[in-house]
Amino acid sequence: MVQGYPGQTNTLYRGEGLATADDRNLVRPNVDTIYSCIFYDLAKSDLEFTIPEISDRCWCFPFYDLYGDNFGNIGSLQAWKAGKYLLTLTDDDFSVSSENIPGQYQGCVKSPTPYGLALIRILANDREADMAHVIELQKKISFKPVKRLANTNIPSLDLRIFPKILNDQNISKAESVFQLLAALAHYNPPEVLNDRVWVADMLKHAGISNGHFRKPKDTDMEAAAEAATTSSINIRRLAGMTDNLGNDWTKTAAHILGGYGSYYNGRHIAAIRGYxxxxxxxxxxxxxxxxxxxxxxxxxxxxxxxxxxxxxxxxxxxxxxxxxxxxxxxxxxxxxxxxxxxxxxxxxxxxxxxxxxxxxxxxxxxxxxxxxxxxxxxxxxxxxxxxxxxxxxxxxxxxxxxxxxxxxxxxxxxxxxxxxxxxxxxxxxxxxx
Incomplete structure (x- = not known):
């Protein structure tokens, strides 16, 4: 997905219609909503965003960290309203709030990491007039940086890092994932505060330190990746991880869908099926x-x-x-x-x-x-x-x-x-x- 993204952080890129069989930017897209996407960078400022009046259809502004955790949503299903909202970096209470926020805002989205993305969805049908209406609604969505009182020493996100690492033909796919994680992990720790120390220690033992990855001696990266995938698959076989719906249908349990907490295997299996x-x-x-x-x-x-x-x-x-x-x-x-x-x-x-x-x-x-x-x-x-x-x-x-x-x-x-x-x-x- 990132490789199909045009280029700058804090800039909203608006889809021009429903997904088609010619599209290759997103695996397993829905064909129900028109997407808009923004990679946000809160290293130097907060972001103010404006939602237009959308009264006749489903719409959702979902916010994710770079690992795919959906930590906050603003949309019609929870009766959020049109208006101005604030996206800010915070140390805890990662969520969406309408309380104790500046008066000009309808709500505040509190991000656990300085870098992340929003994949906005607005329902449409395949009639030309309806898609044109949704595209006009998209044009009224805006994001702009606003000053934050607290400064950070976090560097700005350079999106060129994604194609640079992922397109490197000299390393395996598994190693490229570790290279990318090494580049991002220091400033983008886990959402669960109690996990941050042990996750950092585990990454160090895996060869990630000071923004770089060094493959541990005698490690078969492809075999390690396969073992990790097998482990993630098996999580669905554990009690409490799926709910039986009847007629051979199941659904993933709520605690390993979208918001994963400490269930990192659950996040992995979700990414395999659809990021x-x-x-x-x-x-x-x-x-x-x-x-x-x-x-x-x-x-x-x-x-x-x-x-x-x-x-x-x-x-x-x-x-x-x-x-x-x-x-x-x-x-x-x-x-x-x-x-x-x-x-x-x-x-x-x-x-x-x-x-x-x-x-x-x-x-x-x-x-x-x-x-x-x-x-x-x-x-x-x-x-x-x-x-x-x-x-x-x-x-x-x-x-x-x-x-x-x-x-x-x-x-x-x-x-x-x-x-x-x-x-x-x-x-x-x-x-x-």
Whole structure:
């Protein structure tokens, strides 16, 4: 992601539309929101940011440290308002607050590290007029440095460090991660205060000291990286790390999703599947676990095979929430197809078996009926019959590895506790015209 970022800290870069199969800047993007991104640097100043009035849709300003911890969110799901906010560096109480802050601000985001990023999301649909509206909203978002009373001796963040290290052909991928960590760790300690001493000691034993990495003698970096990944995968097998939702669906427990605390293995496994996950109060991502999927929850689909996903009813959401299911190729990017369709959900033209619309009007929890409907995951080179076209989500042409993500933004409790019946998935032969 960083390598696709244009260049300067404290500068907001605005997306120009929904993600497409041509995009390669972000692995496993959603196709529901238009992104804006800023890498912030609080070494020399705070940042004041302005949120415009966004009253008719879901929006979220999530803030992360460089390790991917989502330490604070401002958005519609928690009824935050338009106005000015402050992003500041602090020594503790890393959160978002509306109390004991300067009067001109609606709230204050307290960052645990001087460097971090925000990946802003505003809901859109694929209609040209709606995307144009969201792009206009983005133009009204602003960030500007403001003076902070306390000075620091922290150097400014130079984003060129990322491509310089990650593109170095003389070192392995595993070693490049340690080189990058060495360059950043001193000024970007763990969010958990009690972890800072032992984490620093562990990094020293791993070869990181004074901003540099020196590989320990006789260490196989690739084997060490593989062992770390295996350890992270196994955390999901421990009691309390996943919640069973029924029909072979699970969700990651709240304490290892988005905000990870001391569960560094949990953060690792989230990064493998998709960097910059949100905390569960914003969104969660149920996982279908049948069929022995890989760590990235990839599935195999033959050239003549399909997956039929049967929903018992519409997912129940709070008023500005939304849901979607998105398909990805084995490389984690969106799948090219003749419909240019990579997602289906509550803004799509889904149909019941009798041809009636699943969704009508603006109320996503109500329509003239609520009953079972289906989504067809089928290779993009085998179009299904006409009656299936609205509910067809293309998989890779010719079959192969792929994955899919079910997303809930603004989920009601029934989705989180398993009260709602999760979809039944059946692997079968393709449906032909």
């Amino acid at each position: 910059l996950a949100l905390t569960i109060d914003q969104a969660f991502y149920p996982v279908y676990t049948a069929g022995n999927p890989t760590v990235a929850y990839e599935y195999k689909i033959g050239p003549q095979e399909a997956y039929l996903v049967t929903f018992s009813s519409k997912p129940k959401l709070i008023p500005t929430g939304f849901w979607s299911v998105t398909a990805y190729g084995g490389d984690g990017y969106l799948i090219p197809n003749q419909l240019n369709r990579c997602v289906l959900g509550d803004r799509a033209n889904l149909q019941y078996p009798d041809g009636c619309a699943v969704y009508s009007g603006n109320d996503k929890n109500k329509s003239r009926k609520d009953q079972s409907f289906q989504v067809l995951l089928q290779p993009s080179d085998i179009p299904p019959p006409k009656k299936w076209l609205s509910n067809w989500l293309p998989a890779p042409a010719g079959g192969g590895s792929f994955s899919f993500s079910l997303r809930f933004y603004g989920a009601t409790e029934s989705l989180a506790n398993g009260e709602w019946e999760y979809p039944v998935i059946q692997k079968m032969e393709v449906i032909r015209q």
